[in-house]
Amino acid sequence: MARHLITSAIPYINGIKHLGNLVGSQLPADLFARYQRARGHEVMFICATDEHGTPAELAAAKAGKPVDEYCTEMHEVQAGIARGFKLSFDHFGRSSSVQNRKLTQHFAVQLAKAGLLREVTEKQMYSNADGRFLPDRYIEGTCPNCGFESARGDQCDNCTKQLDPVDLINPHSVISGSTDLELRETKHLFLRQSAMKDQLDAWIDSKTDWPLLTTSIAKKWLHDGDGLQDRGITRDLSWGVPAQFEGAPWSGMEGKVFYVWFDAPIEYLAATQEWADKTGGDWERWWRTDKGADDVTYTEFMGKDNVPFHTLSFPATILGSNEPWKLVDYIKSFNYLNYDGGQFSTSRGRGVFMDQALEILPADYWRWWLLSHAPESADSEFTWENFQTSVNKDLADVLGNFVSRITKFTRSKFGEALPEGGEWGDQEAALIDELTTRIRAYETHMEAMDIRKSAAELRAIWVAGNEYLQGAAPWSVFKTDPDQAAAIARLALNLIPLYAVLSAPFIPDAAETMLGAMQTEDRSWPQDVKAALTALPAGHAFTTPEVLFRKIADEEREEWQNRFAGTRD
Ligand SMILES: [Zn+2]
Numbered sequence: 001m002a003r004h005l006i007t008s009a010i011p012y013i014n015g016i017k018h019l020g021n022l023v024g025s026q027l028p029a030d031l032f033a034r035y036q037r038a039r040g041h042e043v044m045f046i047c048a049t050d051e052h053g054t055p056a057e058l059a060a061a062k063a064g065k066p067v068d069e070y071c072t073e074m075h076e077v078q079a080g081i082a083r084g085f086k087l088s089f090d091h092f093g094r095s096s097s098v099q100n101r102k103l104t105q106h107f108a109v110q111l112a113k114a115g116l117l118r119e120v121t122e123k124q125m126y127s128n129a130d131g132r133f134l135p136d137r138y139i140e141g142t143c144p145n146c147g148f149e150s151a152r153g154d155q156c157d158n159c160t161k162q163l164d165p166v167d168l169i170n171p172h173s174v175i176s177g178s179t180d181l182e183l184r185e186t187k188h189l190f191l192r193q194s195a196m197k198d199q200l201d202a203w204i205d206s207k208t209d210w211p212l213l214t215t216s217i218a219k220k221w222l223h224d225g226d227g228l229q230d231r232g233i234t235r236d237l238s239w240g241v242p243a244q245f246e247g248a249p250w251s252g253m254e255g256k257v258f259y260v261w262f263d264a265p266i267e268y269l270a271a272t273q274e275w276a277d278k279t280g281g282d283w284e285r286w287w288r289t290d291k292g293a294d295d296v297t298y299t300e301f302m303g304k305d306n307v308p309f310h311t312l313s314f315p316a317t318i319l320g321s322n323e324p325w326k327l328v329d330y331i332k333s334f335n336y337l338n339y340d341g342g343q344f345s346t347s348r349g350r351g352v353f354m355d356q357a358l359e360i361l362p363a364d365y366w367r368w369w370l371l372s373h374a375p376e377s378a379d380s381e382f383t384w385e386n387f388q389t390s391v392n393k394d395l396a397d398v399l400g401n402f403v404s405r406i407t408k409f410t411r412s413k414f415g416e417a418l419p420e421g422g423e424w425g426d427q428e429a430a431l432i433d434e435l436t437t438r439i440r441a442y443e444t445h446m447e448a449m450d451i452r453k454s455a456a457e458l459r460a461i462w463v464a465g466n467e468y469l470q471g472a473a474p475w476s477v478f479k480t481d482p483d484q485a486a487a488i489a490r491l492a493l494n495l496i497p498l499y500a501v502l503s504a505p506f507i508p509d510a511a512e513t514m515l516g517a518m519q520t521e522d523r524s525w526p527q528d529v530k531a532a533l534t535a536l537p538a539g540h541a542f543t544t545p546e547v548l549f550r551k552i553a554d555e556e557r558e559e560w561q562n563r564f565a566g567t568r569d
Contacts, residue, residue, distance in 0.1 A: 003286075007300050008030075019353075026301075027370055028371065046090065048091075048271040054138065081354045084358045085358070086509065093271025099271075108243075109247060110321035116191060118190050122188060126184040134174075136165055138173060139153035144169055153165035194227065204222070215311075217307040231313065240258055241263050265317070298329045303336070335377075336375055336379045338381045368394065371451055384560060392552060398463055398466055404548065407496075416541060417541045418494075420486060423484075432529050493542060496514050498532050504523075520536060
């Protein structure tokens with residue numbers, strides 16, 4: 001038995017994510033976690049909400065709530081949606097947890113001890129009326145480039161020009177509206193990533209099995225221009241992990257917190273500790289190589305925009321601590337999913353968001369489409385036509401139809417139990433051969449996290465059953481040789497639990513329905529296809545399930561297409 005530590009990039013707390021976010025990390029991570037569990041391996045699957053930073057403060061202010069209350073509520077909302085999509089996290093944590101606060105402070109102390117932190121004095125906008133420093137997004141004014149009156153301190157949303165707060169004409173505080181702003185000196189801690197450049201470079205070079213998409217991004221940041229830059233790890237904010245605390249080897253950091261990029265990945269460890277504190281488990285055997293984690297395989301899932309942090313900044317924290325923490329073994333990164341001829345847009349409400357998706361169709365429909373079209377080697381695009389075709393053909397016509405056809409046929413001719421009699425012949429032997437070959441290929445693709453290839457192989461496995469049933473035609477054979485028809489039905493009914501076990505990582509709810517209909521709890525992996533197809537004996541009772549997957553009608557598709565075209569409020 002192997003041990004798999006699996007993390008999904010943690011979604012930011014402000015608002016509900018769209019389907020592109022889902023397929024970029026959480027969903028493929030869930031597929032891999034479910035597969036490894038199904039193969040009998042020990043899995044720790046971790047995700048969390050990323051709760052600190054300016055956007056959370058601003059969103060809470062907009063909602064008229066204290067930021068901690070806002071985060072608690074939004075965490076519950078995101079956790080509920082994750083349950084709706086059947087994301088099988090062992091723990092869905094919160095980066096604002098006590099565990100993360102302590103670990104983040106611990107790592108900062110370790111980095112300071114190793115000489116990897118330095119103090120930098122910068123100038124930043126201070127609001128006299130608000131009595132605080134203002135992050136760039138807290139300052140608005142007129143864009144010097146296009147004249148837009150609500151340009152932010154970091155960027156103009158109208159002309160997209162990157163800005164500095166000092167560039168703005170008539171800058172004012174977003175909090176109070178005050179124009180009484182001044183540049184003041186403020187001190188911050190910087191992580192000396194530049195001092196770790198060679199160590200990180202050698203570590204990336206050792207990852208010869210990583211895809212070029214991942215290593216090329218890391219190499220670019222390591223070597224482009226002046227090379228890897230030092231990075232501020234503190235900010236003048238109140239919402240976050242306090243940067244001044246008991247045992248801190250520095251002073252003068254009162255009123256400052258750690259920058260969200262620094263504490264968010266540490267939450268992978270902290271969330272595992274949250275899990276341990278809740279369950280009585282041992283989190284260090286997943287994370288400390290001196291406490292049992294040396295046989296753990298650690299895989300991270302994320303969108304390509306998160307690759308620099310996970311190949312450089314987070315490893316710099318881990319390596320720089322000089323403690324035996326587990327480093328990532330493999331990074332599975334994704335391109336973007338586009339929406340119907342454009343991009344998903346949270347601000348314009350363009351595209352399908354996770355809550356809306358579950359309102360119109362069950363999770364399995366979305367899971368199947370998203371995973372079978374995962375943006376692996378390039379960006380991919382969601383279109384309603386493609387979604388309709390995929391659901392109607394793959395799920396309803398192939399898998400759903402197979403289950404419906406054989407259960408209904410058997411019930412009408414033999415009753416609701418596996419019928420007795422007959423022998424297998426050449427057709428059955430050919431099917432077993434084909435399934436054995438395809439299942440071994442499916443395993444190879446799943447191990448390699450080749451998600452589209454895995455989906456294609458699974459679909460081919462469903463098709464093989466349909467074609468067998470079509471060729472063996474028990475409804476015709478029954479007229480002349482009922483015993484032979486019974487043998488065909490018995491095999492085909494045994495295919496249902498086999499399909500359930502193989503398909504569960506993709507479509508867990510349908511898999512449960514199929515196992516329930518066949519009245520079996522046996523979830524063992526089909527190592528031996530022939531044995532699996534005789535697992536349920538003659539006389540074993542089953543029930544005929546309701547429609548497993550319904551088809552999407554053209555009118556529905558058109559309605560949804562219009563509904564999700566934009567302007568969500
Ligand atoms: Zn502008």
